Structures are given as C-alpha cells and as structure tokens.
Amino acid sequence: MAEEKNPSDVDRQDLENTKNNRPESVHLRRRYSDFFQFAPVGYFTFDRTGVILEANSTGALLLGTDRNRLLNKPFSQFISPESEKVFELHSRRIFNSRTLQSCDLKLSNHHNSPIWVQLESLAFQNGRSDSEQFLTVAKEITHRKAAEEALRKTHDELEQRVAERTAELENINRKLRRQIFECELAEAALKESEQKYSTMVEDALIGVYVIKDGIIEFANDKLADIYGYEKNELIGMQSLDLIHPEDRALTREMRTKRLTGENVPSEYEIRGLKKNGDTIWVMRSFSLINYQDGPAISGIVSDVTKRRKAEEALRESGKELRILSNQLLSAEEKERKRIARELHDGIGQALSAIKFSVENSLRQLRNEADHRELKPLEAVIPLTQKTIEEVRTIVKDLRPSILDDLGILATINWFCREFQNVYTDIRIKTKIDIQEGDIPSLLKTVIYRILQEALNNVAKHSRANLVQLKLEKSGDRINLKIQDNGLGFDLAKTISLKPSQRGFGLASMRERAELSGADFEIVSSAGKGTVIHVQWKV
Numbered sequence: 256m257a258e259e260k261n262p263s264d265v266d267r268q269d270l271e272n273t274k275n276n277r278p279e280s281v282h283l284r285r286r287y288s289d290f291f292q293f294a295p296v297g298y299f300t301f302d303r304t305g306v307i308l309e310a311n312s313t314g315a316l317l318l319g320t321d322r323n324r325l326l327n328k329p330f331s332q333f334i335s336p337e338s339e340k341v342f343e344l345h346s347r348r349i350f351n352s353r354t355l356q357s358c359d360l361k362l363s364n365h366h367n368s369p370i371w372v373q374l375e376s377l378a379f380q381n382g383r384s385d386s387e388q389f390l391t392v393a394k395e396i397t398h399r400k401a402a403e404e405a406l407r408k409t410h411d412e413l414e415q416r417v418a419e420r421t422a423e424l425e426n427i428n429r430k431l432r433r434q435i436f437e438c439e440l441a442e443a444a445l446k447e448s449e450q451k452y453s454t455m456v457e458d459a460l461i462g463v464y465v466i467k468d469g470i471i472e473f474a475n476d477k478l479a480d481i482y483g484y485e486k487n488e489l490i491g492m493q494s495l496d497l498i499h500p501e502d503r504a505l506t507r508e509m510r511t512k513r514l515t516g517e518n519v520p521s522e523y524e525i526r527g528l529k530k531n532g533d534t535i536w537v538m539r540s541f542s543l544i545n546y547q548d549g550p551a552i553s554g555i556v557s558d559v560t561k562r563r564k565a566e567e568a569l570r571e572s573g574k575e576l577r578i579l580s581n582q583l584l585s586a587e588e589k590e591r592k593r594i595a596r597e598l599h600d601g602i603g604q605a606l607s608a609i610k611f612s613v614e615n616s617l618r619q620l621r622n623e624a625d626h627r628e629l630k631p632l633e634a635v636i637p638l639t640q641k642t643i644e645e646v647r648t649i650v651k652d653l654r655p656s657i658l659d660d661l662g663i664l665a666t667i668n669w670f671c672r673e674f675q676n677v678y679t680d681i682r683i684k685t686k687i688d689i690q691e692g693d694i695p696s697l698l699k700t701v702i703y704r705i706l707q708e709a710l711n712n713v714a715k716h717s718r719a720n721l722v723q724l725k726l727e728k729s730g731d732r733i734n735l736k737i738q739d740n741g742l743g744f745d746l747a748k749t750i751s752l753k754p755s756q757r758g759f760g761l762a763s764m765r766e767r768a769e770l771s772g773a774d775f776e777i778v779s780s781a782g783k784g785t786v787i788h789v790q791w792k793v
Contacts, residue, residue: 297393335361371400402616467551483530499526610639662691663699688727717741735789
C-alpha cells in the first residue's frame, strides 16, 4: 500500500513541482502566501507542546503582537489563566483522536481588552522533520460571547423579576383570602351570638300575665324582672301603665279587637316602660281565655331590647362588610391593573429589546462567521417571542387594557372573539343595544368580570355550543343577560350545598352584582341550559 501523505506535505510538494516545472510558480507562491497571511482568520502551526511554529498576520493581530515575535513561543503565554486548562485538554484530544477538534478560550491581548476565540485544530506528521504538529484555525467570537453573556444575564434577571412578581401576587392573594376568611368568621360569630341570645330570651326572659278588664290579675317573676317591679306590685296595676304612652292607643285597639273576636296578629313588638321610666322593647303574644267566669287575655312578654339593638348593629355590620368587600374588589382590580401595566411596560419591553438585540447581533455575525455556528443563538429568538406572547396573555388575563382605553362595548366584542378563538365549538351571539356613555364607569368593570366568569363557567361545565349575550338599556335600567344551551344544573341543590362545595364562580358574580346595586338572578335546570340576568337601575 502506498504511504499516506499529510495534506500540508502534498501542498508543499505541489509548490515545489510548480516552481521547477512552471514559469508562473513565483506568482502562484505569492498568491498562496498572500492568502495565508491576510486570511480573515488566524492560522497557526504548533508543535506537540503548544509552541508556535508558524502564524499568519491575522493570528498575530489576534494575539496583539508582531508576527515575528510569536515564533517559537508557547501559545499559553497569550491565554488567560482561566482558559489554560481548556487549551491543554484541547491539545491532548487532538493527538488522541486524530480528528478535528474545537474549543472556545479567552486570550490575553496585550493591546486591547481580552478577547474570545474559537480554535479548530487537526494533528499531522511533518514529513520533513518527522515531528508531530497540529494546525489551528482561530476565529474571534468575542461579540458572540458577549451576546450570549448578555442574554444569560437578562434571562436570569427576567426569571428573578417574574419570581418576585409571582411572590407578590401570591402574597396579595393570601391577604385577600385571609380577609375573606376573617369576614366569614365575623359573620358566623354574629349568627352564633344571635342564636344564643334568642335561645336565652325564649328560655329565660319570658313573662306570663293575665289581664281582665285592663287590670293585671296574674304575673310571674319573669314579668316582674322585665319591668323592674316586685311581683306583688304588678298585681292590680293597669296594664297600659307598662306600655309606652305613644303605643298605648295601638295596644288598646288590639285588645278590643281580640275580645270581640276580630283577627289580630298573635304577637307583636311594642315599647314598654319600666318602673324607673326606661323604655324597653318587648315581644307580646296573647290569646283570649276565660278567667274567673269572664273573658280575659293571657299573654307572654319577652324583653327583646337587646335583640333589637343587636339587629341594628348587625345591619350596620352588614353595611360595613359590604363596603369592605367592595373595597377589596376595588383593590383587587387596581392591583390587577398595576401588575398588568408593570408586566407590559417592564418585562414586555425588556423582552422586545432582547429580541431586537439578538437579531441585530445575528445580522452582524452572519457577515463574519460560519452560519452553522449561529444556530444556538438563532434558537433564542423564537423562545423570546414565545415568552413575549405569554407575558401578553398574562396581562390580558389580569386586566385587558382595552377596557380602560376603548370602553366596555369594545371589550365585550374583543373578549367574545378571543373566547371563540380558544373554544371554537362554542358560538356567541351578541346583541348590544346601549351606548358607551350610558354605562357608568364603575359598572364597566363589574359587567366585564360577570361576563368573564359566566363564559368561563360555560366553557368548563355547560358543554354548550351556543351562548346568547344581550346588553341593553330600557328606560332607567341596564340589563345584562347571558344564556347558554348547555347541560344546566339543579339550582336548588347547588344553593343547598355548603359554601366551600358550591365553588367561587356563582358567588363571585352575585357579590359583584349586589355590591354594585344590581338585582342578580340565575335560572337553570338540568338539561335546559342556564340564564344569568343582572339588572341595574341608573
């Protein structure tokens, strides 16, 4: 078998043959030398230990020194300390594998700042000296490395900001859940207190009396306690003396009707007077009896003064709870709007800037580097675009900017289109018969949230293929009606469930509607779809 020759030896032999046999050999050698010296990449020849045997002008420029000063010097003198091990491993792999090897390393350029280069090396046997050497092509990749580092830093910053925003949202949601839980506890405590108080009144604070001809004939100790008298002081008193002067006419009228057999309420509340002159509220219940051979009235009295005060306090507390709920919803909308704006103006714009910077860097690198080497960087562009789209989706879910920019009517049309794009098997028929200016600004967010929750329920539970949406103004009323042809549900059974089992969707819609002063109604039955009707008076 013929002896295999190294490619560099063949080139040199061809040059020698050309020199001996052709007159234009001098010109051809000059062209070969020029190509070698002024190539856009650096060419080096190293011995096995990494000593520079040959270098072209571009290679000398990369190392920041004159070409003549490079020869017979270790290449390691020009390598940054952190890349020395990389070059040692690279050199060993060249001779172990006898195949083309590549690596990236940083050079200590003496005239400029350190630069990054990519080395591609191949071992060969020098035919003249019979020594092992390797050829290396060096390409500067400083810009690519800088772009990769910038992208990495930006990616880390983005992940950090997303993590911070996520933690912030989780903290807000945790606070909202805590406040709602505290409100539910307060409401439950009030109900428990009212129940205990009612039981106490029925079992302990019940006075029994018998009245004949307007005179108290019988009274028990409880009745005496209620009005602040001794029991024997009540016997023989005019019963009207225990009634507030402003209510005595009503009491006299009801007693007369009862004695004559007319229908009157069996119990009623009325103001009473205690012995010390204090006014109290009592619950009176009486019936017609025969007492001592004549008609008389037997009744019971319960002191409901505390209950009346508790009811008033409960009504006030209910008002305060509704105000708090309204404030919580308003705070939630403001926070959604703020976070959406920061995501759009901050992260969204940063991602767009990253994408533009990478694309710009790619355009520059394509003019001076092998395109195959740019594929990892090119893969970043669709990833960045996908992240931009995900941020936009999050912003829309938090609060669509169209609601603030163009109003509720444009938002409804946009949301219905987006919904149908996602749920292609559900068709929405809309009928809008109202002007944007006819809808108060505070109701626009309420209408959007109710519509959003209703359509989400349709997509999740109803299996409907048609939704009819109507928003109109009739006189001084604004009507919102959302009707689907889905499976429907047993409304009575759902209402009878515990709040924790009912889900949050229906309760959220009802709460938003009622807090905005609307009448809220749901009509549904199994197999007949669902209708949600909300009406506001403006």
